[in-house]
Each structure stands twice: as structure tokens, then as C-alpha cells.
Amino acid sequence: MTNNALANSAQAAGESGQSGQIKVVGIAKRFGPFQALSDVNLEIASGEKLVICGPSGSGKSTLIRCMNGIEGHDAGTVVVNGIPLDKVKANRDQIRREVGMVFQSFNLFPHMSVLENCLLAPMSVKGMSRRDAKDVAMHFLSRVRIAEQALKYPSQLSGGQQQRVAIARAMCMKPKILLLDEPTSALDPEMVKEVLDTMVGLAQGGMTMVCVTHEMGFAREVADRVIFMDRGSIVEEAPPEEFFGNPKTPRAQDFLAQILR
Amino acid sequence: MLDFQLMSDAFPKLMGGVGLTGKLSILILLLGMMLAIPIAYARNAQSVWLHGPANAYILLIRGIPSLLQVFMVYYGLGQLDFVRHSALWPILRDPFWCVIIALGLNSAAYTAEIISGALRLIAKGPVEAAYALGLSWFQTQRKVTIPLAIRAALPAYENEIILTVKATSLASTVTLMDLTGVARLEVANTYAPYEIFLTAGAIYFCITTTLSWLLRRLEQRLSLEHMKTLNPTPLQQTETVHA
Amino acid sequence: MTVFSGYGIQLLHGAVVSVEVTIAALIVGTVLGIFLGAVKTYASRPFRYAVEAYTAIVRGVPDLIIIYLIYFGSTIALTKLAGEYVDVNGFMAGVFALAFIFGAYASDVIRGAIRQVPRGQTEAAMALGLSSKVCFIKIVMPQAWRLALPGFGNLSIILLKQTSLISVIGLEELLRASSVVSGATRQPFYVYSAAAVIYLILTGVATLGLRYARKRADRGFA
Numbered sequence: 001m002t003n004n005a006l007a008n009s010a011q012a013a014g015e016s017g018q019s020g021q022i023k024v025v026g027i028a029k030r031f032g033p034f035q036a037l038s039d040v041n042l043e044i045a046s047g048e049k050l051v052i053c054g055p056s057g058s059g060k061s062t063l064i065r066c067m068n069g070i071e072g073h074d075a076g077t078v079v080v081n082g083i084p085l086d087k088v089k090a091n092r093d094q095i096r097r098e099v100g101m102v103f104q105s106f107n108l109f110p111h112m113s114v115l116e117n118c119l120l121a122p123m124s125v126k127g128m129s130r131r132d133a134k135d136v137a138m139h140f141l142s143r144v145r146i147a148e149q150a151l152k153y154p155s156q157l158s159g160g161q162q163q164r165v166a167i168a169r170a171m172c173m174k175p176k177i178l179l180l181d182e183p184t185s186a187l188d189p190e191m192v193k194e195v196l197d198t199m200v201g202l203a204q205g206g207m208t209m210v211c212v213t214h215e216m217g218f219a220r221e222v223a224d225r226v227i228f229m230d231r232g233s234i235v236e237e238a239p240p241e242e243f244f245g246n247p248k249t250p251r252a253q254d255f256l257a258q259i260l261r
Numbered sequence: 262m263l264d265f266q267l268m269s270d271a272f273p274k275l276m277g278g279v280g281l282t283g284k285l286s287i288l289i290l291l292l293g294m295m296l297a298i299p300i301a302y303a304r305n306a307q308s309v310w311l312h313g314p315a316n317a318y319i320l321l322i323r324g325i326p327s328l329l330q331v332f333m334v335y336y337g338l339g340q341l342d343f344v345r346h347s348a349l350w351p352i353l354r355d356p357f358w359c360v361i362i363a364l365g366l367n368s369a370a371y372t373a374e375i376i377s378g379a380l381r382l383i384a385k386g387p388v389e390a391a392y393a394l395g396l397s398w399f400q401t402q403r404k405v406t407i408p409l410a411i412r413a414a415l416p417a418y419e420n421e422i423i424l425t426v427k428a429t430s431l432a433s434t435v436t437l438m439d440l441t442g443v444a445r446l447e448v449a450n451t452y453a454p455y456e457i458f459l460t461a462g463a464i465y466f467c468i469t470t471t472l473s474w475l476l477r478r479l480e481q482r483l484s485l486e487h488m489k490t491l492n493p494t495p496l497q498q499t500e501t502v503h504a
Numbered sequence: 505m506t507v508f509s510g511y512g513i514q515l516l517h518g519a520v521v522s523v524e525v526t527i528a529a530l531i532v533g534t535v536l537g538i539f540l541g542a543v544k545t546y547a548s549r550p551f552r553y554a555v556e557a558y559t560a561i562v563r564g565v566p567d568l569i570i571i572y573l574i575y576f577g578s579t580i581a582l583t584k585l586a587g588e589y590v591d592v593n594g595f596m597a598g599v600f601a602l603a604f605i606f607g608a609y610a611s612d613v614i615r616g617a618i619r620q621v622p623r624g625q626t627e628a629a630m631a632l633g634l635s636s637k638v639c640f641i642k643i644v645m646p647q648a649w650r651l652a653l654p655g656f657g658n659l660s661i662i663l664l665k666q667t668s669l670i671s672v673i674g675l676e677e678l679l680r681a682s683s684v685v686s687g688a689t690r691q692p693f694y695v696y697s698a699a700a701v702i703y704l705i706l707t708g709v710a711t712l713g714l715r716y717a718r719k720r721a722d723r724g725f726a
Contacts, residue, residue, distance in 0.1 A: 105624050107625060109628070124638050170632070328668045374518065425563075444569075461569055
């Protein structure tokens with residue numbers, strides 16, 4: 001771990017205790033014969049904006065999916081907001097309440113309107129009344145500038161609009177941590193910007209954000225730290241300027257050469 | 262609980278009904294297949310005069326319970342004078358033939374649908390190639406279309422075979438002594454319906470399960486041959502078995 | 505055909521009973537099918553195998569035998585429980601037997617449909633913190649239902665025809681009513697033909713209704 005990151009996490013921990021913090025210690029994950037993650041250690045401070053990049057199959061999506069238990073890990077420990085992510089259902093449920101996630105393929109519920117998508121979790125998980133939940137939902141839908149589409153169904157929206165709805169849906173749970181798994185890679189090029197702008201807007205709050213993405217502009221503008229993964233391990237980590245300007249490992253250099261081409 | 266002595270006593274008697282169940286199944290399937298082939302071709306034909314009646318027949322049969330079809334043939338036809346005075350009356354008064362006719366006509370509709378579906382599935386390529394080689398329509402059907410259609414239809418036809426074996430149990434309602442008929446007789450004699458029907462059910466289960474296992478093996482062999490002719494290098498076993 | 509004046513009512517009454525049995529068995533069978541379909545998809549191995557065995561038995565044994573077994577089985581069971589002879593209601597036994605059969609086939613349809621719901625849907629629900637129960641009821645089933653509808657439609661039409669088998673345990677549904685009427689009128693051909701026409705109308709109406717339901721369910725999906 002670099003000094004910078006250590007300093008960062010120490011500072012953040014001082015501010016808000018363990019809330020919004022993720023600690024990954026020595027986790028490993030296999031899919032059959034394929035070793036997706038091996039001995040990954042990572043500490044994310046409260047309020048930190050972290051970007052994870054790397055070639056496909058490098059384990060970056062698996063890593064982020066282990067942070068809310070959508071994917072179980074085979075070895076090691078994951079501690080989120082001070083709660084261990086283990087077999088105990090109550091712990092897992094608690095973590096998922098506090099951690100939002102945005103997927104590459106949006107995963108909006110197609111049989112529900114935009115508004116219903118945003119109401120479901122606050123009402124059934126937090127037990128909010130429909131009225132309160134609706135206030136929250138409309139607040140976040142207007143923040144992602146899609147409030148006027150609230151009664152439409154996902155299939156009636158463009159990809160960029162769907163992804164913004166997915167972001168609003170996650171935000172309605174008022175998570176302390178937001179995980180974004182390649183949020184722009186399933187989008188047509190002309191829609192990438194609107195989603196990135198939304199993400200930049202979110203980053204201005206104090207929420208912890210972990211984002212798997214290759215969008216260098218976003219990383220430069222928002223990230224406190226970039227980690228580069230390859231073959232299931234973290235190969236390099238640095239502040240964005242340093243990582244993009246002067247990558248140290250040959251694997252990161254190859255990767256950057258490829259995405260810049 | 263269950264009277265096992267009674268069940269084992271009933272077993273040989275019930276097995277005596279299996280022969281008729283088998284005979285009925287085979288004759289029904291044969292009649293069904295004979296009628297199904299022309300109906301299937303008619304169904305796929307361009308002309309309304311051909312596919313209209315074929316579709317109507319299938320719709321009619323599928324819309325009426327098979328037990329009613331059995332009753333219509335066995336009880337119903339006898340009411341009509343011209344039937345009673347026809348040369349066919351000795352056959353139409355015999356419940357055995359009535360069941361074969363009723364369920365055969367029924368099976369024909371379902372089988373026709375399977376075959377016409379399979380015929381439509383066949384890629385145009387091989388058929389056009391056969392024509393290009395100078396084969397006649399009849400030769401193309403015999404050498405290319407039908408062999409391919411059989412493979413395409415087999416999984417669905419397997420199901421039709423099992424359904425037909427099960428449907429023969431309806432024969433018991435018109436006095437025939439098939440497996441279900443014997444079971445009903447035994448129930449009347451012993452008044453132990455649960456044991457007797459349980460034994461009969463177990464026998465049916467063994468028959469249909471064995472049959473479907475054998476049919477699946479046949480299907481695998483055919484599909485393996487099929488794969489070999491299309492791909493000179495044989496594919497791995499695991500890839501072809503569930504193709 | 506004046507013979508039908510009084511008997512026509514009897515046939516129509518039988519048809520009503522057939523429809524009632526169909527609807528009741530459809531409701532019970534659908535609940536059973538969804539439950540067993542969920543067991544087949546999510547439950548641990550012993551439960552899954554038990555349900556697979558049940559399905560295999562229903563697939564391998566004639567409907568008539570299953571109906572007899574359930575009819576006599578429930579008579580014996582209830583008689584033992586009550587301590588005196590209990591005459592099981594033919595309607596109830598019929599509904600139960602047909603639901604038992606329907607549920608087995610329906611569970612396969614449901615399992616197939618659940619598997620077709622994209623994995624991302626359950627992942628998104630999990631990520632939002634929804635419990636697996638809420639996820640199944642609010643996310644998986646509404647989407648699986650649309651995919652299961654064609655299969656359920658076919659099964660419902662088969663069910664409607666299967667009600668004729670209940671005649672063997674004495675319930676006066678359409679087929680039994682026509683047997684009674686044809687015995688009284690000595691006109692079996694015409695009576696059974698009339699019954700066939702009624703069945704055709706019922707299956708026809710059911711087919712059209714299902715087509716409409718499918719169109720409705722597909723609304724909102726690209």
C-alpha cells in the first residue's frame with residue numbers, strides 16, 4: 001500500500017470512524033479451474049473515491065462484487081462499515097442496506113416503472129411509507145435529471161437514461177458506499193457522458209465510491225486513487241495523475257497503451 | 262398400512278393385463294403414424310384445400326377429450342343405422358378395435374403436428390442440394406428429408422409414445438382387460454383399491470420409464486450417426502449427447 | 505332435436521361442473537406448481553430429488569390411475585381418521601387429483617421460466633438488500649410468469665379435457681352427464697356429439713382467452 005493511500009485512510013477513519021470503510025484482507029475466489037482472485041488486500045477509506053481498472057478477466061468485477069456479497073469469497077475476510085461480510089445473514093443484510101451497487105447492464109426491473117424501481121427497496125427493506133419513499137425517489141430522480149420520466153417503463157428509456165435511473169435507485173437507499181461495476185461500458189458512446197456527469201455529481205458528496213471503469217477522464221477528475229488489477233491480483237496502485245502519466249509496471253504500461261490506442 | 266401379501270398376489274394377475282396394454286399401444290401408434298404422415302404433408306402444403314382440412318382435423322381432435330372420443334366410437338357409432346348395416350360393423354362393435362380407432366385417430370393429430378413441425382425445421386440447403394444433384398421429389402423425400410425429419414421429430418415423438426401407453430388405460434372404461442381393466446376387476450374382487458392401483462401404477466411406471474430410457478438411447482445413437490455424417494471428425498461424446 | 509329440451513339443461517349443467525373443476529384445479533395446481541418449481545430451482549438436494557421423483561411418477565403413470573389412487577386413498581385415509589366410513593366428495597377428490605397432476609407439469613414450466621429470468625435481476629435485488637422472499641415474489645415471479653404463460657396455457661387446456669376423467673369417480677361433469685343422457689335417450693351419437701361441441705367451444709374460448717392474456721402480459725416489454 002502506498003503512503004498516500006495510508007495517509008488518506010487514516011485521515012478518513014479519523015473523521016467518521018468505520019462507517020463507509022471497506023477492508024479486504026487476503027481474499028481469494030475460484031470459478032472452477034479459473035482463479036479469479038488470489039490474495040487480494042485492499043483498504044478503502046471512508047469518503048474515498050477509488051477507481052479499479054485492468055484487462056477483462058483480471059478479477060476487478062469479481063472484487064467489487066465481493067464487497068457486498070453478491071459473489072461469495074472462498075478465503076480471506078471482507079469487512080464493510082466495520083461489519084464482517086460472512087455467512088451470518090444479518091451481517092450481510094446490514095451491509096447490503098448500506099452499500100449501493102450499479103451494474104454494467106443496469107439490471108432495472110423491467111416490469112416496474114422507473115418510480116417503482118426506486119420505491120421497492122426503501123419500502124420493503126427500510127419499511128418506509130410510500131409517501132416518504134416517493135419523496136426520496138423523486139429527489140434522486142431529479143438529481144439524475146430524469147424525474148419527468150418517473151412513470152415510464154425502463155424499456156421506454158435510452159441506455160443512458162436507464163443507467164441514470166439505476167444510479168438513482170441505488171441512491172434511494174442513501175448508501176454510505178456506492179459500488180459501480182463498469183457503469184458506462186454497455187452504453188452507446190454518445191450516452192457515456194451523461195452518465196459520467198451524473199457520477200461526477202455524486203462524487204462531490206461524502207460518499208465512498210468504488211468504480212470499475214476505464215474512463216480516464218472520470219478517474220482523473222474524481223479518483224483519489226487508482227488500482228490496476230491483472231490475473232486476480234492488484235498489480236499497481238497510485239493517484240490517477242501518477243498512474244496514467246507514469247505507470248510503473250510493464251503490465252500496466254501495456255494495458256494503458258492498449259486502451260489509449 | 263399396506264397389505265403387501267395382497268399386492269404380491271395381485272401382481273401376476275395385473276401382469277396378465279400388460280400384454281393387452283402393449284398390443285393396444287403398438288396398434289394405436291401404427292395407425293396414428295399411418296394417418297399422421299399424409300396429414301403432416303397436407304398441413305405444410307401451400308393449397309388451402311390441403312392445409313385447411315388438416316388444420317381443422319388437428320384442431321378438432323385437440324379440442325375434445327380422448328375419453329369422449331373413445332365413447333363416441335364405441336357407444337356413439339352403434340346408434341347410426343348405416344354403421345350397423347355396414348361391412349365394418351363386426352369391427353366397430355368390438356371394444357378392442359374401437360379403442361384403437363379412437364385413440365389412433367387421436368394420436369394421428371398429435372403425431373401429424375410433430376411431423377409437420379419437423380419437416381418445417383429442415384434446412385433448405387440439403388434439400389436444394391438433392392434437387393441440384395438431379396434427385397426427384399420422391400427420392401429427395403426418401404433419402405434426405407425424411408431421415409432428417411425423423412431425427413428432428415424423435416424427442417417429441419418419444420413423448421407421444423409415452424403418452425399413448427398411458428392413454429391405453431382409457432380402454433378399461435369400455436370393458437377391455439388391459440392393465441387398468443384388470444386392476445379395476447381386482448379392486449371389485451378384493452375391495453383393496455389402494456393396494457391394487459398402487460401396484461398397477463408401479464407397473465405402468467416401470468414400463469414408461471424403461472421405454473423412455475430405451476428411446477433416449479436410440480435417439481442418442483441416431484444423433485451420433487447424424488453428427489458423424491455432417492462432421493468428418495467425430496465430436497466429443499459430451500457435446501453430441503445432448504445436442 | 506326435441507329430445508334435448510330437458511336433457512340439454514343436464515348437459516349444460518355438466519359443462520358448468522367441468523368448468524368449475526377446471527378453475528378450482530387450476531388455482532390449486534398453479535399454487536402447487538409455483539411452490540414446487542421454486543423448490544426445484546432453489547432448494548437443497550434432498551428436497552429437489554423428492555420433487556423430481558413426484559414429477560417423474562406423474563409423467564410415468566396414467567392419469568386415470570392417479571385419479572383412482574387419490575380418490576380411494578383419500579376415502580381410506582379419511583375413513584381411518586374419522587373412525588367411520590366417509591364418502592369422499594367427488595368434486596373435491598377430482599379437483600385434488602387434477603391439481604396433483606397439473607402441479608407436477610406446471611413445476612417444470614415454472615422452473616424453466618425462473619431460469620430464463622436474467623441473473624442480473626436477482627443480483628440487483630440482492631444488492632438493494634431485498635430478502636430472498638421479496639426478491640422471488642416481486643422480481644422473479646412477475647417476470648417468470650410472463651415466460652411461463654404459454655406453457656401454462658397448454659396445460660390449462662389439457663386440464664380442461666382431463667376433467668372428463670373425473671367421470672370415473674362418479675362426478676356428474678360434462679362427460680358423465682352425457683353418458684347419463686345418452687342412456688336415457690338412447691341417442692348416444694347425438695348426445696356425445698353435442699358434448700364434443702361443448703368441449704370444443706370451451707377449449708376454443710380458453711385458447712382465445714390465453715392468447716389475449718399473453719398479449720397483455722407482453723405489454724411493456726420490448
